[in-house]
Amino acid sequence: MAHDHASTQDSGPVTWPIGFQAYTGHAGLREHGDDISIVASDRPATSAVMFTQSLFAGPAVVLSRAHAAGQNLRAVTTLAQNANVATGRQGEENAAEVVRRVAGILGIPEDEVLIGSTGVIGRPLPMDTIRTHLDETTKRGLAAFMAGPLDVARAMMTTDTRPKTAVRAVGQARIVGIAKGVGMLEPDMATMLAYVFTDAEMSPADLDSALRGAVNRTFNCLSVDTDTSTSDTVAVIANGAAGPVDPAQFSEALADLCLDLTQQLASDGEGATKLLRVIVGQAGDYEQAKRIAKSVVNSPLVKTAVHGADPNWGRVLMAIGKNTDDTDIEPGNVTVRFGDIEVYPEEPEGDTLDKLVEIMRQDEVDIIVTLGIGKAEATVYGCDLSAGYIRINADYTT
Incomplete structure (x- = not known):
């Protein structure tokens, strides 16, 4: 087991808030490296959770939804490299068994354990190796719980190239977040796997409200x-x-912590070389601003232009224009900027084009659109599209 004491962008080591402890280990889900983790509070806790809206939600999600309803979760266990999705009744039984064993290790009720499972869809969990590993962990007990946030973030990774952690403080309390996910990624509720642990005292209602507000805008x-x-x-x-x-x-x-993790995830998108932010302002309402921004950030033509440092602003107009239900958008009222340079309706020439290329070559690229309709604004986060994305996903299971 690793014992990582590296630092985040915040000063000081990445450590858990008061009362939390964690374990990571190798349970045979992948060939090398830790692939199972447990993070637990040593005392009762309050929780709030959001899940995928996918019609093919896996057994881990289905089971965790039931456990999350009580808003008193105090532990999270995660299996990496195998999503345990589309695995039928056996998949459900396997997820329940993992939760039962983890609860036994911690000495807490099963319905206080959340389970996450991430990786390849359609393959059964290697339960023989998982059982052997959890039996050994049971013998070692809580003495094995020496892992830090970076250890857990690494153990959760699949195609991620680096672990994602973030730390914030509020009053005397700390908030520590970890996340994974760089592909199959456009959240419809929350995102990939992201866990936040805090020693703050919060009511269930306030915690749920805080989470939903943060998720919506990050x-x-x-x-x-x-x-x-x-x-x-x-x-x-x-x-x-x-x-x-x-x-x-x-x-x-x-x-703020969720925004930090969001941008880390976007910049580490599969095959990505750049973080892409699209800001849409002067929209009729927030939903419209976000819809138009997502249309731009999701356009393969925009993403490839960003990858090639090609300031092809026509592709941005295309991405805006395909939202044909937004009939209040008038082309004559729209402006587009790459960084601080306007490219529409004032088309750049000469030296300005050279400056635009330099903007597009940066590690972070901002595309700013104003619609000239109202006062609402939204920012969305994505990345460029490279040949690396195709290579990763063409060979993912073979």
């Missing part, structure tokens, strides 16, 4: 390839060890 504004996963789950668990905090301040800190 994870649900993320897209790599327009495909919604069967396993998406985002959860926040608050054990109150640091005492009560102001709900409004907590909501702000949680949203």
Whole structure:
């Protein structure tokens, strides 16, 4: 088991909030490296969770939905490299068995355990190796729980190239988030697997409200390839060890942490070389702004132009224009900028074109659209589209 003490962009080591501990290990889900993790609170906790809306939601999601209803989850276990989706009754029984065994290790009720499973769809879990591993972990007990947030973030990875963690503070409490997911990624509720742990004391209603508000403007504004996963789950668990905090301040800190994770996920999209932000302003309402922004960020032609540092603003107009139900959009009222340079309706020439290419070559590219309708604004997050994405996904199971 690893014991990573690296630092995040915040100062200091990445450590759990008060009262949380974790374990990672190798259970035979992948050939090498840790592929199973458990994070648990040493005391009762309050929780809020959002799940994928996919019609093919996996057994982990179905079981976790039932457990999440009580809003008193205190542990999360994650299996990497295998989504355990489309695996029938056996898949359901396997997910339940993993939860039962983890609950036994922790000495808590089964319905206080959330399970996540991520990876290839349609393959049964290797239960023989998982059982052997969990039997050994049971013998070791909580003494095995020495993993840090970076260890857990790594153990959750599939095609990710780096672990994602974020840390924020609110009052005397800390909020620590971990996430994975870089493909099959356009959330329709939350995103991939993202877990947030805090020692803040929050009521179930306030925690749920904070999570939904944060997800709506961060994870649900993320897209790599327009495909919604069967396993998406985002959860926040608050054990109150640091005492009560102001709900409004907590909501702000949680949203900021989720935005941090969202941008890390977007910039690590499969095959990605750049983070792409699309900001749409002067829309009639937030939903319209987000819809138009998603149309731009999801366009393969826009994404490939960004990859090639080609300031082809015509592709942005195309992406806006295909929203034919938005009849209040008038081309003459629309403006488009790449970075701080307007490309429509004032078409750039000469030296400005050279500056545009330099903007498009940056690691982070902003496309700003104004619709000239109202005052609403939305920002969405994505990445460029490279040959690397095709290579990863063409050979994913073979």
